[in-house]
Amino acid sequence: MTDVNDYDENEESSVDDDEAKAAEKGASDSEPALSDADLAEAESLTVTAKQRQRQALEDEIAAFLAKGGQITQVPSEESN
Template sequence: MTDMNDYDDVEDTTVDDDEAKAAEKGALDSEDAVNDGDVAEAETLTVTAKQKQRQALEDEIAAFLARGGKITEVPPDEAARE
């Protein structure tokens, strides 16, 4: 895993059509985001397999950010926990 990045510090506030569609799809699928099949698969993975998946995810995030993507952290909603 890498500890440093070489991404631009310039914030891109524009959202293109692909990003908007992906966000809409993600919002629509959020209820089904974790299903029993995903949990069962994750529980059967070896430590090495999990490390490979983590690295692949990190690489995908780095590529997304390098293309100008932005990750926005949303604070948890206290009302949603009830």
């Protein structure tokens, strides 16, 4: 049996303007506001660049914990 998918192998992987506008329109109004600089940086990052940043953050957290650091989670009802 062969695997079949509905993906078009020749389809362009970049997001077009219409898709970007639809994604922005669907965003929640309750999300925290980002500065223009933060938003521009986030939009400019590729998937690979974001994966590298996530890996770097995970490495920093691992190093912090290895040195005896601790992460304390505060329950949401106590964060105000």
